[in-house]
Amino acid sequence: MILVLKPDATEEQFEHILDRIRELGFTPHISRGQHRTIVGAIGDENIPHAEEVFCSLAGVEQVLRVQKPYKLASREFHRADTVVQVGATKIGGGSLGLIAGPCAVENFEFLDEIARRVKQAGANILRGGAFKPRTSPYSFQGLGEEGLRILAEVGKKYQLPVVTEVMDPRQVGTVVRYADMLQIGARNMQNFDLLKEVGQARKPVLLKRGMSATVKDLLMSAEYILSSGSSDVVLCERGVRSFEDSTRNMLDLAAVPNLKGLSHLPVIVDPSHATGRPDLIPAMAWAAVAAGADGVHVEVHCCPEKALSDGPQALLPDQYDSLMAGLRRIAEAVGKTVP
Numbered sequence: 145m146i147l148v149l150k151p152d153a154t155e156e157q158f159e160h161i162l163d164r165i166r167e168l169g170f171t172p173h174i175s176r177g178q179h180r181t182i183v184g185a186i187g188d189e190n191i192p193h194a195e196e197v198f199c200s201l202a203g204v205e206q207v208l209r210v211q212k213p214y215k216l217a218s219r220e221f222h223r224a225d226t227v228v229q230v231g232a233t234k235i236g237g238g239s240l241g242l243i244a245g246p247c248a249v250e251n252f253e254f255l256d257e258i259a260r261r262v263k264q265a266g267a268n269i270l271r272g273g274a275f276k277p278r279t280s281p282y283s284f285q286g287l288g289e290e291g292l293r294i295l296a297e298v299g300k301k302y303q304l305p306v307v308t309e310v311m312d313p314r315q316v317g318t319v320v321r322y323a324d325m326l327q328i329g330a331r332n333m334q335n336f337d338l339l340k341e342v343g344q345a346r347k348p349v350l351l352k353r354g355m356s357a358t359v360k361d362l363l364m365s366a367e368y369i370l371s372s373g374s375s376d377v378v379l380c381e382r383g384v385r386s387f388e389d390s391t392r393n394m395l396d397l398a399a400v401p402n403l404k405g406l407s408h409l410p411v412i413v414d415p416s417h418a419t420g421r422p423d424l425i426p427a428m429a430w431a432a433v434a435a436g437a438d439g440v441h442v443e444v445h446c447c448p449e450k451a452l453s454d455g456p457q458a459l460l461p462d463q464y465d466s467l468m469a470g471l472r473r474i475a476e477a478v479g480k481t482v483p
């Protein structure tokens with residue numbers, strides 16, 4: 145870290161700063177300019193509290209990090225792209241994760257029909273919520289374990305690995321028995337106890353960006369999961385809150401190449417929750433892959449008017465077919481493979 149001292153820092157403050165740098169296990173490297181002094185603190189920047197201690201020292205004006213605050217998630221420490229394997233599906237390193245399914249598992253018949261159609265179109269992971277994070281406590285909350293049972297059964301029938309959201313650390317033990325991948329929803333991106341619990345489950349994790357979270361916040365949350373034992377995290381851009389009210393959220397497409405530059409983890413995009421509009425979803429899915437995404441996550445329903453959650457944003461199976469037809473052309477142009 146680099147400590148820039150105030151122009152009027154006293155000798156006494158300067159000596160105290162050097163003492164604290166050494167006490168925390170760093171080696172000070174002093175550079176005295178005409179107007180101010182700069183001290184390099186050489187050592188492991190991830191020592192807990194070090195940055196905060198340096199910021200609070202009298203005589204210090206600014207502290208600059210040299211390393212990223214996330215380590216396991218960073219490309220600085222792991223140059224090659226990580227490929228996350230979910231069942232037989234690979235996400236990253238040129239393989240696209242094509243996640244599709246209803247917002248919520250409602251019954252066997254609907255899910256069976258949706259899975260049959262998305263599999264035919266080329267999806268390679270089936271999604272469906274059994275524990276739903278709803279804005280209103282009076283909205284459908286999901287079928288719970290019965291929903292997980294249906295999801296696992298249908299996934300098996302169509303040879304599709306399944307992903308589903310886990311909302312509470314107490315649910316992790318149950319969800320891992322049915323799911324091939326655990327989803328952390330946007331609302332829980334900074335539920336740190338949940339991230340730790342999910343990291344210990346040793347299953348691939350789909351980590352969605354919080355609606356008001358920065359790219360750095362997302363990577364710090366990935367760091368929680370990675371540092372708890374998991375090495376398989378897929379990051380998901382799903383739109384952030386903005387002043388624009390003609391779409392559900394604002395899709396931050398720049399986050400895709402931004403994240404891929406900063407991290408080795410695969411990055412996918414969810415244009416369904418990002419836009420909330422079936423008319424915009426295909427274009428945003430194509431743009432995501434063109435921007436370097438390692439997959440797309442799309443809500444599909446065979447009968448949106450009977451859906452118990454997010455019906456208005458669901459694509460019909462025919463619409464998903466044409467999304468996938470376009471996606472194949474884009475994928476080919478950028479050297480990615482679609483099943």
Ligand code: PEP
Pocket residue numbers: 247273277309328329330331352382414417
């Ligand atoms: C979901 O994928 O079902 C969901 C609730 O998404 P998000 O957490 O991104 O809002």
Ligand code: MN
Pocket residue numbers: 247248417443453454
């Ligand atoms: Mn949804």
